Amino acid sequence: MTFVLWIGIIGTVIAxxxxxxxxxxxxxxxxxxxxxxxxxxxxxxxxxxPLLWMxxxxxxx
Numbered sequence: 001m002t003f004v005l006w007i008g009i010i011g012t013v014i015a016x017x018x019x020x021x022x023x024x025x026x027x028x029x030x031x032x033x034x035x036x037x038x039x040x041x042x043x044x045x046x047x048x049x050p051l052l053w054m055x056x057x058x059x060x061x
Contacts, residue, residue, distance in 0.1 A: 008056035012049055019045040 022038035022045070029035055 002060065004056055004059045008053055011052045015045040015048050015052070 018041050022041040025034050025038045
């Protein structure tokens with residue numbers, strides 16, 4: 001496996017961890033600064049993963 005593929009795998013794991021932590025924080029407290037940050041982190045992680053794999057696919061060519 002190439003280095004670029006490992007970067008994609010590790011980046012995906014980190015993005016999923018950010019999204020899971022954001023969902024956990026929203027369940028604990030739906031109000032305040034932490035909830036607003038969580039609402040921002042979820043779509044950013046969702047947008048990051050496909051972009052990351054698009055870059056991995058282009059770099060692998």
